[in-house]
Amino acid sequence: MRSGVTEGNGKVVPFLVATMKGISQVVLIENWVTGLFILAAITITSFQLGLIAFLSVAIGTLVGRVGGGDPVSVSQGLYGYNPMLTGMAVHLFLEGPASWGIALFGALITAAFTASVLTLLEPTGMPTLTFPYIVTTWLIMLSSYRLESLKLTDGLVPQDLSHWKLKIEGNIDWLSAFIDGAGQIFFLQGIIAGLLIFIGIFFAGLKFGMYALVGNFVAMVTAYILGAEHSLIDAGLYGYNAILTALAVGVVFRGGESWMAPLTATIGSILTVLLIASVDTILLPYGLPALTMPFALSTSIFIGARKIMQYT
Template structure:
């Protein structure tokens, strides 16, 4: 059997694609995450695995670098697209649209890798964000595509913060980790945190730290308690502190400080992006993480003591 043939080699690469959402290359971690997603929703679990397999298979068949494919770097954006479209579209055909979106995400990922190859910045979740936003805007003009009723354009002039004032910080902190995969279930969040610790105790502690820093920052800035309790200010911070740790090198003395800074600035960026998108009824997705990480990685080009490894 040739190196690129057969179905079984797709499995570990696809599981790594699931774990690469949190910048971890570990098939076991991906399996734990898949279990957490499936416990939340069987349909979501099936779509997650199928999206990872589709992303990996298309990248391999179309001639992408084999090492990159095996690392799951061509499928994690497909995973996120599949999950996001399943949750944000409505109707009996939403899973078909979700898997089609997961397939197209591979092409968008390859295109953005090419376009950004000289920028010195990683594409991260940019392909998933852009494609998902475009697809979620299409139902306004395409009758056979239906949006989730929760995606309602907001009039900012009439916007009011939620009056909920009961802070549920324990569950809010756990949900902030699960929300990376759109999971609002505490037990699923705990399982994902376990999956992170399985790959790296350091990253597990970083996940807790980044989420806690974001929670404190958001609370101090007067964020909506309802959003705090749902963990919606935490997941971008977790991804940011992971990305800074990965691209800036764990041995550099300023890495942790930059990671903490990134987690903090992800909070006002989350609020700003959410406000900007409200009139269009679009979710922020991981755009705050993307902007926070790009800010830090770009700044190091001028602030030369912020040493960053090549990527």
């Protein structure tokens, strides 16, 4: 009996650790404690969203394991983070009784899509980033225009670009906006959620935390100087992509001890502001959110350039 329990724990515990790492991989960190901090931040904000997040990342991890994915990649959480984001996004942006099922189905499809993108990009040495999540989520949301059972929430309204006007009025609470920059990575707003996520990032290492802070700060200031909508800055929507870009370019994929890493991370954070504005504009007629596409594009530019340029 005791050996059976031991055997069961030997399978369950590594799976749970890999699942928590899948959560932390959203911020490009492989650390199960960081994952716990993030899951706590999500669950405190919304129990339902926390449950969707956990189930989605577990589905992705399970697909990687049962489907015969690379064991190292599975244990690192690389099959879990894209499905987690898809599940959360679909649950938040679609309404109706079918949203739960569609969210979990989206997580399942994203896991398979992640495997295909990993295979496709392996010869190039380029990382998967969040492309599977972005593409799958956009496709599911676009299908709502043709399927009666799927309906976008009222906050996502297609707009005619020719009649759209920039509105920069309104005050900015800089402290809450700064903290919300971390929360918006997971569609969250609130001091407690943002602080828990920052704590989780710092737990993984001081360098991770510092790059997250700097990327967030640079993007917020850049957005303000360039005249971005104050409401979006205040909600942290110009910071979250920059945090991910700074972590990716400055720490995770910097290619050794490059002295240019802080500069490229800063430039990448600035670039995300321009990309957020442009991607939002492109998607305006479809009522879709930018998600993490600005981060994925900005990071890919620098990682790709480093393949042939030594000092990037």
